Structures are given as C-alpha cells and as structure tokens.
Amino acid sequence: MPLLPLSDALSRYRSSVRALPTQRVPLELALGSVLAEAPKARISLPRFTQSAMDGYAVRADDGLSPRTLVGTAAAGTPAEVAVKAGQAVRILTGGVLPAGADAVARQEIVERTGEGIVLREAVRKGEAVRYEGEELVAGAALAGPGKRIGAGLLAALAMAGVDTVEVYRRPRVAVLVTGDEVRRVGEPLEPGHVYDANGPLLRAWFVENGYGEPVIAYVKDDEAALEEAMSAALDSADLIVTSGGVSVGDRDFVPLVADRLGVRQIFWKVAQKPGKPLWFGMRDGKVLLGMPGNPGAVLVCLAVHARAILAQLEGETGEQPAWRSGVLASSVEADAQRDRLVRMRVDTTDGAASLELLPRQESHMLSNLASAHALVWLRARDVAFARGEKVPWLPI
Numbered sequence: 001m002p003l004l005p006l007s008d009a010l011s012r013y014r015s016s017v018r019a020l021p022t023q024r025v026p027l028e029l030a031l032g033s034v035l036a037e038a039p040k041a042r043i044s045l046p047r048f049t050q051s052a053m054d055g056y057a058v059r060a061d062d063g064l065s066p067r068t069l070v071g072t073a074a075a076g077t078p079a080e081v082a083v084k085a086g087q088a089v090r091i092l093t094g095g096v097l098p099a100g101a102d103a104v105a106r107q108e109i110v111e112r113t114g115e116g117i118v119l120r121e122a123v124r125k126g127e128a129v130r131y132e133g134e135e136l137v138a139g140a141a142l143a144g145p146g147k148r149i150g151a152g153l154l155a156a157l158a159m160a161g162v163d164t165v166e167v168y169r170r171p172r173v174a175v176l177v178t179g180d181e182v183r184r185v186g187e188p189l190e191p192g193h194v195y196d197a198n199g200p201l202l203r204a205w206f207v208e209n210g211y212g213e214p215v216i217a218y219v220k221d222d223e224a225a226l227e228e229a230m231s232a233a234l235d236s237a238d239l240i241v242t243s244g245g246v247s248v249g250d251r252d253f254v255p256l257v258a259d260r261l262g263v264r265q266i267f268w269k270v271a272q273k274p275g276k277p278l279w280f281g282m283r284d285g286k287v288l289l290g291m292p293g294n295p296g297a298v299l300v301c302l303a304v305h306a307r308a309i310l311a312q313l314e315g316e317t318g319e320q321p322a323w324r325s326g327v328l329a330s331s332v333e334a335d336a337q338r339d340r341l342v343r344m345r346v347d348t349t350d351g352a353a354s355l356e357l358l359p360r361q362e363s364h365m366l367s368n369l370a371s372a373h374a375l376v377w378l379r380a381r382d383v384a385f386a387r388g389e390k391v392p393w394l395p396i
C-alpha cells in the first residue's frame, strides 16, 4: 500500500471527523473550550462615562480660571452633584464623570487652593475621559463560533457581562500503551525491557493542552487483552490513542483488533518520518489513532495529528495545527519519499525565527527535547533544504 502524503492525512481529518455536541456552561468553566456561538456583550463598555485619571472633573471652557470644589466621585461612589461653570469635583480613576463636567484635569497639573483648585495647564474637552460605549455597545458580538477561549477572551466576556457560553463538549481521551517490554519508570528492568516514555508523553501532552487527565491503560501484546481494553476505551472516550503494535510485526495487533471492534480504517501509513505506521479509523463519530511505539513518532503524531483531530472534534475554525514560518539556519537533508518532521532550536535574536538543527533525531530518541522548541516540516523531495530557506514549524 502506498504511503499517504501528510497533507492528505490532514485533509482526511477535516472530511471525516465531526464536532462533538454543544452545551451551555458557566463562563468560569469554559477556559480552553471552543465557542459554538457568537456571545454578545450584555452591557456597553465602558458602561458609563468615567475618569481615566485621579484628578478633578471640570468644564474645559473654564480655561485657567480658579474653580470651587463641590464634591467627590470615587470609583463605585458617584458624586451627587453637577459641575457648573467655575466648579470642579474631585474624581478618582474609574469614577463616574459628573453631569456638567466634560474633562478631567489630572492631579499633576492642579494646585489646591483652600476651597478650590487652579489648573496650571488648560485641558481640552474629553481629556482623560472614557466615554460610555466607546469600546463596544451592548449587543455587539465579542467573538465568533469556532474560537477557543483563552484567559484573555474569558476575561473580556466576563467584563461584558457574559456569564454562560455555548461551547463544544471537550473530548474525553483514552490512552492505551501497548508492549510486553514496557515498564513504568521506577520498576525493575529485566533483559529486553524499556522504560515507558509514551505513557508519560501522552498523559503530559493532553494535560498540558487542557484536556485533563486521560484514562491510561497498559496492555500486553496479546489480542484478547487489547480487544478488551480497546472496547472499553471506545465505549468511554471520544478519542482513543494507542502507542505501539501498529506496524507489520507478528505482535502488532492494533489494526486487526480495531477492525474486529468495528472501527472503520480511514488510512494506515503516512509518508512522514518519524511516525510512518500511523493508523486512523472511526466508529460512530469516535476516533482511534494508532500511533507507532517509537517515542519520537508519538511526539510527531501528537503535535501534528492529534492536534488536527482535536480541532475537528471541538469545532475549532482556523487551520490546526497552526504552522508558523521560520528560516533554516543551515542546510538540512531532505527525504525523497517521506516528509521529515525535525526537532530544532529556535533563535529569534535577529527578529525572524532562525531554526537550528539538533542532533539525535531518530524516532527512538527523545533527549534533544531538552533543547528543542520547534517541530519543523520538511516536505519530501530529492534535494536538500538550503540555508535561509523558509519552512513551516510548530512550537513543541
């Protein structure tokens, strides 16, 4: 079977994975979720015309004439008086601008004179004033559907009085780590055993990306055990990720067992290095992503493939993964058959992202992640990539 080009794999996710149902949630629980509506401001912002400075609310037309102080307006405590010609109100940042006033003289340009004040500089109308609705008016849409809610947008919604939002349900994730040779760190190692890197990598990636703790099961290279674990995962999760057992070895049971459980294969084997044996299938809207056992391959399958699938499951608009652009700091070998996904260091001292190749790129190696910032996409071709060539990359 020919290998599927990486860009075609990304298109397959877009054509086959549908968004999960939506639900209304309190705003404070919506961090990291994707909007399924365009929430509208419940109030105008600013809600009232107010002072931007600590100083005095005045009438600009009074110029430099002395003014009598007639009250105080603090944030949350409006002055009960209007400012007439020749008058001023002491006002603090965020205080309601009293009727009659049309400017604020910040206190640095004001002298107190017993009962009143004198301005050292004239102020213009509107100076140090924030007008009601100047940022947005009640009813204005704050963000569109498909937008992921980060800390900033969450705060902007709260400020505009939006207390609940309609979002796509977040995917539940299950992880199956397969392999007779795999032992958890801290356990004794017998000949032929390896420490588990994929369990920690998968767990940490999903947690780091806001999906919470995935359910993780460790499964022997045994058809019956895998069938039981995969069946349970398909019943409980929206995205099931397996590691190992997906190539052509005698104990590579993932494709076989997935097929037996009614998971429809959409592709198997991608023209990428590392991560070639990647398997992707679906059952009733649920996604099974069979990642190879090599930890370097798992890293690529997470950053590129899981990212793209999660965006689909969560109704996120905008291309995911969101590739950035950088420039190669030195020439890098290409692979004629497979796209390479290479770990590099990013240097931004000259402004643009300069990508420096790191040693130890093989799919069974992870140690260069101590210095890597970027996963760089080098498309399959015959000639090497030249120094200075522009290439897409993802932060890792």
Ligand SMILES: Nc1nc2c(c(=O)[nH]1)N[C@H]1C(S)=C(S)[C@@H](COP(=O)(O)OP(=O)(O)OC[C@H]3O[C@@H](n4cnc5c(N)ncnc54)[C@H](O)[C@@H]3O)O[C@H]1N2
Pocket: 177, 178, 179, 181, 182, 194, 195, 196, 197, 198, 199, 243, 244, 245, 246, 247, 248, 249, 252, 274, 275, 276, 277, 291, 292, 293, 294, 295, 297, 363, 364
């Ligand atoms: N004849 C062929 N052999 C292989 C091919 C091929 O096309 N023809 N593809 C190779 C490629 S590329 C990859 S990638 C691997 C993927 O194989 P599997 O997905 O079946 O993975 P395993 O064989 O189970 O494991 C591969 C490797 O990774 C180690 N491993 C597994 N799990 C973990 C873990 N949790 N933590 C750390 N290391 C793990 C495992 O011990 C193996 O060394 O197949 C090639 N073979």
Ligand code: MOO
Pocket: 272, 273, 274, 275, 276, 277, 292, 294, 296, 297, 363, 364
């Ligand atoms: O695809 Mo494998 O991950 O190259 O070693």
